Amino acid sequence: MQYPLPIARLIDSFMKLPGIGEKTATRLAFYAMDMPKEDVDEFAQALVDVKEKLRQCSVCGNITEQDPCxxxxxxxxxxxTIMVVEEAKDVMAFENMGEYDGLYHVLHGVLSPMDGIGPEQIxxxxxxxxxxxxxxxxxxILALNSTPEGESTAMYISRLIKPAGLKVTRLAAGLAVGSDIEYANLITLKRAVQGRTEL
Incomplete structure (x- = not known):
C-alpha cells in the first residue's frame, strides 16, 4: 500500500537525515502527523531558522547568528591559543566542558582524497x-578525531604552520576511563604512553 503523498514526502525528507532509515522515518512521519499543529509549526520554523539565520563566522568558521561569533x-x-576542530558541534563539546578559554577554528571536514576532499574543500x-x-x-591545538582522515589532516596542518614558529599540539589520547588495557588497540596504547602525565 502506498502512503498518501504528504506522508510519503515527509518519510523521504526524514530519510535524508543521517542514521534515519525507512522504518524510523515512517515512525517519525506518523508521529508528526499526530502532533499538535502548534508543535509542528514550531518544528518547521526551527528547521527554516537554522538555514536562514545561521551562518559561518568570518573569523573562525563556527556557526553563529552574528558575525563575528x-x-x-x-x-x-x-x-x-587556537583550537582547530572538524565541525561546529566540536566547539559546543569543548565549550560545554568549560575548561578551554581560547579561540577556535572550524575546518568543516577533514582531508579525504578518496572522497575528493582536499585542502581547498575545507x-x-x-x-x-x-x-x-x-x-x-x-x-x-589540533583537536581532530582520531581517524585516518583526522590524523592526515592534523599532519598536513602541522607541516603548514610549524615553520611559522608556532607551538602545534594534539589532544592527549589514550585509554578511556574504565577500559581494560588488554582490549586496547596498539595506536591507543601508544597514545596513552606518549600522552602520560606526572602525578
Whole structure:
C-alpha cells in the first residue's frame, strides 16, 4: 500500500537525515502527523531558522547568528591559543566542558582524497591567513578525531604552520576511563604512553 503523498514526502525528507532509515522515518512521519499543529509549526520554523539565520563566522568558521561569533568577539578569551576542530558541534563539546578559554577554528571536514576532499574543500586556507594576521597566537591545538582522515589532516596542518614558529599540539589520547588495557588497540596504547602525565 502506498502512503498518501504528504506522508510519503515527509518519510523521504526524514530519510535524508543521517542514521534515519525507512522504518524510523515512517515512525517519525506518523508521529508528526499526530502532533499538535502548534508543535509542528514550531518544528518547521526551527528547521527554516537554522538555514536562514545561521551562518559561518568570518573569523573562525563556527556557526553563529552574528558575525563575528560570540567567541571570537569576546575580549576575555585567550587569544594565544587556537583550537582547530572538524565541525561546529566540536566547539559546543569543548565549550560545554568549560575548561578551554581560547579561540577556535572550524575546518568543516577533514582531508579525504578518496572522497575528493582536499585542502581547498575545507577551511584550512583561512586558518593560515588568520595565523599570519594574529600576532597573539602562540599555540595551535589540533583537536581532530582520531581517524585516518583526522590524523592526515592534523599532519598536513602541522607541516603548514610549524615553520611559522608556532607551538602545534594534539589532544592527549589514550585509554578511556574504565577500559581494560588488554582490549586496547596498539595506536591507543601508544597514545596513552606518549600522552602520560606526572602525578
Amino acid at each position: 560570540a567567541i571570537c568577539s569576546n575580549p576575555v578569551r585567550d587569544r594565544s 577551511n584550512i586556507k583561512s586558518l593560515i591567513v588568520r595565523l599570519q594576521k594574529n600576532d597573539a597566537a602562540k599555540e595551535v
